[in-house]
Amino acid sequence: MSQRLQSKRLISAITVLAISFSLSGCVYLRLLHFKNQLKSFDENVSVNTADKLTFAFRNPVVRDSDFVFISGANPDKIERPPQSSDVEVWTWTFEKRLGYPEDKPYRMEFKTRFEEGLLTQMEIDESFAKLVGNELILSLFRKLANAKINKLRRSMSAELNERSLREMSLPSLSEIIDEMGEPTRILKPQSLKNARFEYEFNFLDPKSGKNAGQFRLYFAGHLENPEFEITSFRITGKAR
8 A cells, every 4th residue: 555545544534533523522512501501490491391291491502413413313203393394303212121021111202392403392201200200300300410421431320319309209119110110120139228220221223223322210219118219319321
């Protein structure tokens, strides 16, 4: 291979990398801006609980292309309301990873609404909101303002501890299992008063079938008394 050809390939590779880092930088800056908006939650977000639990973003900054860039996939479905050429509603379906083959399947469906390419609304899965309660989800959403972000792993985590949950009406481990089936796995089963039930959910690329996104829910509770309310709740998520 000639030195000139090697130089051209090196320049091409550097150019591609530079463009990639530039694009990813823009995406993460917008996500950081969105995260900072949540610190002034009431100024930037309105909540509707009349029908389904939805969050509307008054000062939208996240783009539809950001979702595709982070996950590397398109949603399950894209709908365009009649007479609204600049509006799209994207549906994302996450399937529970079964702990064993005979386990009960469970899925969650989330909808994101974009106007002129900007995220203006998010709708939470109805069955999940009914199970854990709107108050818990709202508290968790506020907590995302201080969520731990790992840029290299494209992951985040947020947690509600016993103090945060103290005034809420919460589900029990029994109610969670009745609705969602057995957890993907149980952590710390030797700690009967603080066992952690982990539910793993995955979004599969509709085109390739490969994993494009994942989040995990952790419910802590009492193994010997599963009818007691949960004592903590944690969520972690990551892109492909």
